[in-house]
Each structure stands twice: as C-alpha cells, then as structure tokens.
Amino acid sequence: MAATPNGIWQRILGIDRRWIFVLVGVGTVLPLLFPVNLPVTPSPRVQAAYDAIEAVPEGSIILMSIDYEPDIMAELQPMSIAVLRHCFRRNLKPVILTLYPAGPRLVEQALAVAGAAEGKKRYDDYVFLGYKSGNQAVILGLGENIRGLFPRDFYGVRTDSIAIMQKVNSFVDFPLLINLSGSSIADYYIRIGASRYHRPMILGSTAVMATDYYPYLSSRQILGLIGGMKGAAEYERLMGIVGDARRGMDAQSLVHVIVVILVVLGNVALFATGGLKRRVGGGA
Amino acid sequence: MRFGPLVVTFLTGATLIAIFFIPHRAAQQTQSVILEWADVVYAFALLLGSISLWLAHQKKVQQRGEGWLYSAVTLTALAGVTFLGVTQGVGGDTIVGKIYDSVNAPLASTMFSLLAFFIASAAFRAFRARNVEATLLLVTAVVMMVGRVSIGEFIWKGFPPLTEWLLDVPNLAAKRAVAIGVGLGAISTALKIILGIDRSYLGRS
Numbered sequence: 001m002a003a004t005p006n007g008i009w010q011r012i013l014g015i016d017r018r019w020i021f022v023l024v025g026v027g028t029v030l031p032l033l034f035p036v037n038l039p040v041t042p043s044p045r046v047q048a049a050y051d052a053i054e055a056v057p058e059g060s061i062i063l064m065s066i067d068y069e070p071d072i073m074a075e076l077q078p079m080s081i082a083v084l085r086h087c088f089r090r091n092l093k094p095v096i097l098t099l100y101p102a103g104p105r106l107v108e109q110a111l112a113v114a115g116a117a118e119g120k121k122r123y124d125d126y127v128f129l130g131y132k133s134g135n136q137a138v139i140l141g142l143g144e145n146i147r148g149l150f151p152r153d154f155y156g157v158r159t160d161s162i163a164i165m166q167k168v169n170s171f172v173d174f175p176l177l178i179n180l181s182g183s184s185i186a187d188y189y190i191r192i193g194a195s196r197y198h199r200p201m202i203l204g205s206t207a208v209m210a211t212d213y214y215p216y217l218s219s220r221q222i223l224g225l226i227g228g229m230k231g232a233a234e235y236e237r238l239m240g241i242v243g244d245a246r247r248g249m250d251a252q253s254l255v256h257v258i259v260v261i262l263v264v265l266g267n268v269a270l271f272a273t274g275g276l277k278r279r280v281g282g283g284a
Numbered sequence: 285m286r287f288g289p290l291v292v293t294f295l296t297g298a299t300l301i302a303i304f305f306i307p308h309r310a311a312q313q314t315q316s317v318i319l320e321w322a323d324v325v326y327a328f329a330l331l332l333g334s335i336s337l338w339l340a341h342q343k344k345v346q347q348r349g350e351g352w353l354y355s356a357v358t359l360t361a362l363a364g365v366t367f368l369g370v371t372q373g374v375g376g377d378t379i380v381g382k383i384y385d386s387v388n389a390p391l392a393s394t395m396f397s398l399l400a401f402f403i404a405s406a407a408f409r410a411f412r413a414r415n416v417e418a419t420l421l422l423v424t425a426v427v428m429m430v431g432r433v434s435i436g437e438f439i440w441k442g443f444p445p446l447t448e449w450l451l452d453v454p455n456l457a458a459k460r461a462v463a464i465g466v467g468l469g470a471i472s473t474a475l476k477i478i479l480g481i482d483r484s485y486l487g488r489s
C-alpha cells in the first residue's frame with residue numbers, strides 16, 4: 001500500500017538519527033576524496049591579520065603562543081602552519097611557546113612542516129620554548145622576564161645561550177604578538193599583552209569562539225582575527241598555498257548544506273503534518 | 285570564625301590589584317616573586333590532580349565497580365606514560381611522542397569530530413519555527429551556515445555580506461553587552477571575596 005503524503009512527512013519527522021549520521025559521514029568523506037576546490041575569498045579580518053604580519057620589519061623577533069590540543073587541531077593546525085610559513089617568508093623570527101600540556105607535539109609538527117616548506121632552521125630562524133603551566137601567571141611573567149620563566153627551551157638548551165633569545169626578554173621587545181588559541185587563554189593575552197603592554201596582536205581561534213572576539217577587533221585591541229578552518233583557508237589563499245584548510249572547506253561546505261536541507265525538511269514536515277499548529281495552539 | 289584566611293585573602297587580593305597599577309620597579313619585582321609562587325602552586329595542583337585521579341580509579345578497580353576495566357586502562361596509561369616520559373623524555377622521537385601521535389591525537393580528534401554528527405541530528409530536531417523568536421534564530425542559523433562556507437558565495441553573492449553584517453552589527457552589540465556585564469560581575473565578585481563578604485570559598489556560606 002502506498003504511503004499517504006502525510007505519512008511521508010511523518011516518516012521524515014521520525015527519521016532514525018543514524019541516517020543523518022550516514023549523510024554527514026558521506027558529506028565529509030566524498031569532497032575529501034574528490035575535491036572541487038570551491039572559491040575562498042579572504043574576509044577583512046583575515047586580510048587585516050595578514051597585513052599586520054606584512055607590516056613588521058623583516059628580521060624582527062615576534063612572540064607566538066600556540067595554545068591548543070589535538071581535539072581542535074583540524075581547525076587550528078592548518079592556521080598555525082600558514083601563519084608560521086608567512087612569518088618565515090617575511091624572515092621574521094618567531095619565539096614560540098604553548099600553555100597546553102599536549103601542545104608541544106603539535107607545535108613541533110607545525111614547525112617541521114612550515115620550516116621544511118620555507119627552508120628555516122631551529123635557533124637560526126625560530127625558538128621553541130615548550131610548555132609552561134600556569135596560563136595567566138605565565139602570560140604576566142612574559143611581561144617581566146622570559147628567560148627567567150623559561151631558563152631552557154623545549155630541547156633543554158639554555159635560553160641565555162640562544163642568539164635570538166639574547167635580544168628579547170619581555171613583551172615590550174616584540175613588535176608583534178600572535179596567539180592561536182582554542183580557549184580563554186586568548187582573553188589573557190588580550191588583557192595583558194595587547195592592553196597592558198600595548199603590543200600589536202593578532203588572534204587565531206576556533207570558528208565557534210571567533211564571534212567572542214569581535215569587540216576586541218572593533219576596539220583595535222587585536223589587529224586581525226582568523227576564525228576557524230574558514231579563516232585558515234582564507235589565510236592560505238592570501239599566501240597562495242593549498243593546505244589542509246582549503247582542502248577541508250569543500251567537506252565543511254557540503255556538510256553545512258546537508259544540515260540546512262535537513263532543517264528545512266524538518267520544518268516543512270512539521271508544517272505539513274499540522275504539528276506546528278498543534279504546538280503553538282497547545283502552548284508547547 | 286576563620287580570621288586568618290580572610291586576612292590572607294584581603295592582603296593578597298589588595299596587594300595584587302595595587303601592584304597591577306604601580307609601574308615602579310619594586311612593585312614589578314614583587315609581582316615577579318608572586319608569579320613564581322603561582323607557578324609552584326600550579327605544579328602542586330597538577331600533582332594533586334594526578335593523585336586524586338589515581339585514588340578515584342584505584343578504588344573503582346579494587347571494588348570491581350561498574351566500568352572498572354576502563355579505570356584499569358586509565359591507571360595503566362597514567363603510570364606507563366608518566367614513567368616513560370620521566371625516564372626517556374617527551375620529544376617527537378621518543379616512545380611518549382609516538383604514543384601521542386598514534387593514540388592521543390587520533391582519539392582526541394575523533395571525540396571532537398563526533399560533535400558534527402550529533403549537532404546535525406540535534407539541528408534537525410531542534411531548529412523548528414515554533415514562534416517568532418525561534419524563527420529568527422532558525423533563519424539566522426541557516427544564513428550563517430550557508431554564508432560562512434565557500435559554497436555560500438557560489439550559491440548567492442549576497443550571502444557573505446549578509447553574514448558579515450550579522451557578525452558586525454547584532455553579534456557585536458550583544459557581545460559588547462555581555463562582556464561589559466561579565467566584567468562588572470567579575471569585579472563585584474572579586475571585591476566581595478577580597479572584603480570577606482563572600483566566604484563560600486572557606487567551605488561554608
């Protein structure tokens with residue numbers, strides 16, 4: 001027996017969520033296997049972040065804090081690689097640290113990729129200080145005595161003996177501060193690094209966090225904002241490279257479209273079955 | 285009455301606030317010393333957390349409580365990785381580095397990736413145009429979901445500017461209001477604790 005139109009809508013409303021999981025899975029995997037390279041246009045916020053790095057004189061030493069763990073690496077790792085490559089191309093010398101215990105390995109991986117792509121070497125072109133516990137206390141300490149806070153770098157070399165580190169010891173010695181973060185650590189850097197020490201700062205965050213930082217962008221406490229995989233893809237576009245962010249945007253686009261279609265279908269089904277009227281009428 | 289902790293809290297809080305606004309060298313040196321204390325406290329907190337984790341799971345294993353096998357895995361991982369890290373280091377070429385690359389990173393990424401599936405399912409069931417407010421939320425969500433990805437500008441050139449307006453005007457206004465409210469609330473809470481009005485941190489109301 002054929003299903004009535006009402007029956008079809010009822011079935012859509014009661015769809016097993018495992019079918020939704022299958023749709024999302026297919027929507028993620030297919031574009032990764034068969035990329036279509038959808039266009040990416042840089043937003044003003046990402047362009048501003050790019051311009052802030054362009055404005056730093058060549059050879060300058062900058063401070064970079066990479067604060068995330070593997071859970072959000074899909075969004076932030078491509079961003080770290082793109083920003084590091086930009087710094088290296090401009091011959092900037094980043095001093096890098098992380099405030100997350102599981103962060104150092106990700107930083108090492110990003111440095112390996114970006115360093116190899118741009119031909120840069122540890123100690124000559126960058127320093128990795130490693131992990132330090134204490135979040136806000138560490139950031140306050142960065143304004144006082146960095147070599148005291150990190151007597152040795154991640155590989156056990158005394159920071160006093162590293163040429164790059166002999167030229168810097170506080171926030172005020174850096175012409176630019178970059179924070180790529182998936183947590184409220186970004187707030188501490190804005191309050192202390194950007195606001196108290198008046199350092200020009202750019203921020204990279206997860207997409208879900210990015211909207212929290214629009215007020216700081218508007219007040220010029222941060223100069224640029226790179227939000228999520230989309231922001232990373234825009235940065236890669238500005239750099240003229242195709243990295244994991246641009247490759248991932250096809251999948252993200254298709255999954256978003258699937259979710260939107262599901263939402264529209266759900267509402268049409270609710271309307272067609274009279275569920276909307278009942279709920280509104282019944283005060284539900 | 286616990287007079288001692290109240291005095292310590294007041295003196296520490298008041299001193300730190302004063303130091304923050306005093307640029308004199310002596311004040312900044314004092315702050316450096318206090319920061320080193322904070323670092324020591326954080327290190328002990330890490331140790332305390334590890335001991336607490338160990339004791340909680342050890343008890344579960346001993347009593348063969350529900351899911352005790354998972355607790356046994358946690359204990360083995362905690363002891364094993366700590367031992368390997370202390371004896372052989374944590375760099376990329378060490379065993380801990382390899383465990384991180386092949387276990388920690390994929391597991392953490394997988395756990396977070398599962399969110400995409402649950403969010404899709406939840407969006408299908410929750411985003412319903414039941415009233416004006418819900419409809420506004422629904423329309424905004426749809427515009428943002430399509431407009432913030434590459435396919436948005438492919439479908440309609442107007443999507444990106446529309447999402448930019450949503451982010452720059454209504455979102456910014458709401459975020460500013462929330463930030464100011466949170467700031468005032470934090471100042472009020474801090475003052476109540478420093479002045480001894482709120483003593484809940486002492487373990488009683």
